[in-house]
Amino acid sequence: MNRICLLATLICLASLSRGQAEPAPLGYRQQEKQNARYGKALGLPRDGDQLYLADTAYPRFPLPPGNEAYADVDGLKMKAAVEQITAFSRKSRADGNQYWGRIAGTRYDRMTEDWMLEQFQKQGLKEVRRQELKMKPQWYPESWKAEYTLAGKTVSIASAFPITGTAGTSPAGITADAVWIGLGTEADLQGRDIKGKAAVIYSIATPGGRSHSASWNGAMRRANEAGAALVIVIMGFPGNAISNPEGADGTRVPTFTISSDDGNLIREALETKEAVTIRIQADIQRKEGLTTGNIWGVLPGATDENIVIMAHSDAFFEGALDNASGMVTLLEIARHYASLPMAQRRRTLTFLSTPDHHHGMAGIKWVHDHYDFSKTALIVNCEHTSQTMLYLLNAGMMTSDAISARRWYVGGSDGLRNLVTDTFREFGVTTYAQPELKPGGELSQVYDKAPSFHLIDHVVYHTTLDTAELVPAWGMEAAARSFLKIIDGVNQMSLDEIKTTQSLHPKPLPQ
Numbered sequence: 307m308n309r310i311c312l313l314a315t316l317i318c319l320a321s322l323s324r325g326q327a328e329p330a331p332l333g334y335r336q337q338e339k340q341n342a343r344y345g346k347a348l349g350l351p352r353d354g355d356q357l358y359l360a361d362t363a364y365p366r367f368p369l370p371p372g373n374e375a376y377a378d379v380d381g382l383k384m385k386a387a388v389e390q391i392t393a394f395s396r397k398s399r400a401d402g403n404q405y406w407g408r409i410a411g412t413r414y415d416r417m418t419e420d421w422m423l424e425q426f427q428k429q430g431l432k433e434v435r436r437q438e439l440k441m442k443p444q445w446y447p448e449s450w451k452a453e454y455t456l457a458g459k460t461v462s463i464a465s466a467f468p469i470t471g472t473a474g475t476s477p478a479g480i481t482a483d484a485v486w487i488g489l490g491t492e493a494d495l496q497g498r499d500i501k502g503k504a505a506v507i508y509s510i511a512t513p514g515g516r517s518h519s520a521s522w523n524g525a526m527r528r529a530n531e532a533g534a535a536l537v538i539v540i541m542g543f544p545g546n547a548i549s550n551p552e553g554a555d556g557t558r559v560p561t562f563t564i565s566s567d568d569g570n571l572i573r574e575a576l577e578t579k580e581a582v583t584i585r586i587q588a589d590i591q592r593k594e595g596l597t598t599g600n601i602w603g604v605l606p607g608a609t610d611e612n613i614v615i616m617a618h619s620d621a622f623f624e625g626a627l628d629n630a631s632g633m634v635t636l637l638e639i640a641r642h643y644a645s646l647p648m649a650q651r652r653r654t655l656t657f658l659s660t661p662d663h664h665h666g667m668a669g670i671k672w673v674h675d676h677y678d679f680s681k682t683a684l685i686v687n688c689e690h691t692s693q694t695m696l697y698l699l700n701a702g703m704m705t706s707d708a709i710s711a712r713r714w715y716v717g718g719s720d721g722l723r724n725l726v727t728d729t730f731r732e733f734g735v736t737t738y739a740q741p742e743l744k745p746g747g748e749l750s751q752v753y754d755k756a757p758s759f760h761l762i763d764h765v766v767y768h769t770t771l772d773t774a775e776l777v778p779a780w781g782m783e784a785a786a787r788s789f790l791k792i793i794d795g796v797n798q799m800s801l802d803e804i805k806t807t808q809s810l811h812p813k814p815l816p817q
């Protein structure tokens with residue numbers, strides 16, 4: 307009797323201690339350690355109220371002495387402009403587009419171009435114009451639906467998103483039994499028959515969802531080739547974000563990504579040992595004849611040598627980091643120099659906003675093929691300049707009040723490289739220990755044309771997590787100030803001093 311009482315009390319206490327905090331959310335069953343130390347595992351965007359910090363909560367790197375010329379750069383004003391740009395994306399979603407954002411070739415792209423054109427005019431740039439461009443045929447998902455069924459109960463998979471380049475289905479859709487294949491490596495598939503199944507793969511974001519393990523380790527392709535009927539990739543950011551990774555070009559069957567929350571539900575359904583089926587229906591079109599446009603503007607300088615300052619303007623979802631942060635960095639550079647007399651600008655500044663970075667790069671490719679770079683001293687690519695430092699924390703995610711270190715590149719002379727790295731350090735602009743050997747982003751198309759540099763954070767983008775809440779104002783402010791100082795420094799150097807004497811690649815660091 308006593309023992310039963312004790313047992314009952316223990317069970318009661320155990321359930322109480324679990325029940326006092328909120329009940330374990332969304333399939334996290336084995337998280338006692340997490341719960342004891344941090345409370346429930348947090349995920350984004352669902353727990354944004356606990357994870358997003360106000361801009362003023364981040365330490366602000368003070369303006370280094372002697373740099374009063376850059377005191378006019380105001381991170382909070384830049385942040386307000388980010389919100390104006392992301393609003394075009396939100397309009398696209400509000401209008402009912404399932405594939406939403408500032409997608410090149412859509413009216414939201416056009417609205418963004420119009421806004422940029424207006425900003426160029428407001429800053430007093432000269433020769434402001436739109437250059438109309440034809441886009442190549444586009445993979446274009448119009449609408450889709452995904453759900454799973456366990457024991458007669460069907461649950462919608464709200465976070466499902468077709469991975470760029472994947473195939474659609476007939477209106478009837480495809481239904482298949484789900485099988486879990488871990489990371490989808492060769493080892494995971496040994497001895498497994500996944501023919502006709504819905505292969506569920508866990509993918510690690512490395513570090514962001516655009517580069518993820520199921521893409522670079524070949525899992526998506528491997529599952530396709532092994533005869534799966536559907537391929538489902540769980541994007542390993544804790545929470546319910548919708549992602550749009552790349553890497554499904556050439557896949558044979560519908561290859562979709564889903565959030566960690568939805569992936570946990572499916573895994574736990576599979577752990578019941580009952581059959582779980584997944585159904586996907588997707589209308590994916592190929593659109594031809596879409597058009598878009600580069601936006602150009604010029605601030606004439608004292609000579610005909612020039613500096614090109616560029617930013618891409620298209621985006622998936624809100625695209626606050628990618629690339630509203632870069633667009634406002636470019637605009638801040640324009641505003642700063644427009645307020646100075648022409649005689650103080652040694653070189654002409656050419657501003658360029660390119661529209662279809664993610665859809666074939668028609669804008670920057672035209673520039674590569676036709677623009678005369680013979681008198682270009684420097685290309686400044688403004689792309690993904692500030693993001694909050696994030697951590698995976700047990701089963702959840704933790705944000706911080708720090709600005710994440712960025713990927714970066716400098717191509718040119720040692721003098722240019724030292725100027726860029728010294729200036730980043732001076733302004734507290736954090737970067738990876740090693741630069742890119744070849745730049746990614748929009749700079750990938752023109753870095754062989756002239757000396758160049760960029761910063762390009764690449765953690766949270768191509769996802770619904772890419773909102774202004776994770777784009778700290780002070781990170782954009784410090785980046786813009788450092789870019790201005792680098793441009794001023796370059797204007798103290800001759801073309802020969804900026805251009806490399808060896809190669810356009812940065813020198814490896816000493817051993």
Ligand SMILES: [Zn+2]
Nearest residue numbers: 628629689747
């Ligand atoms: Zn970008």
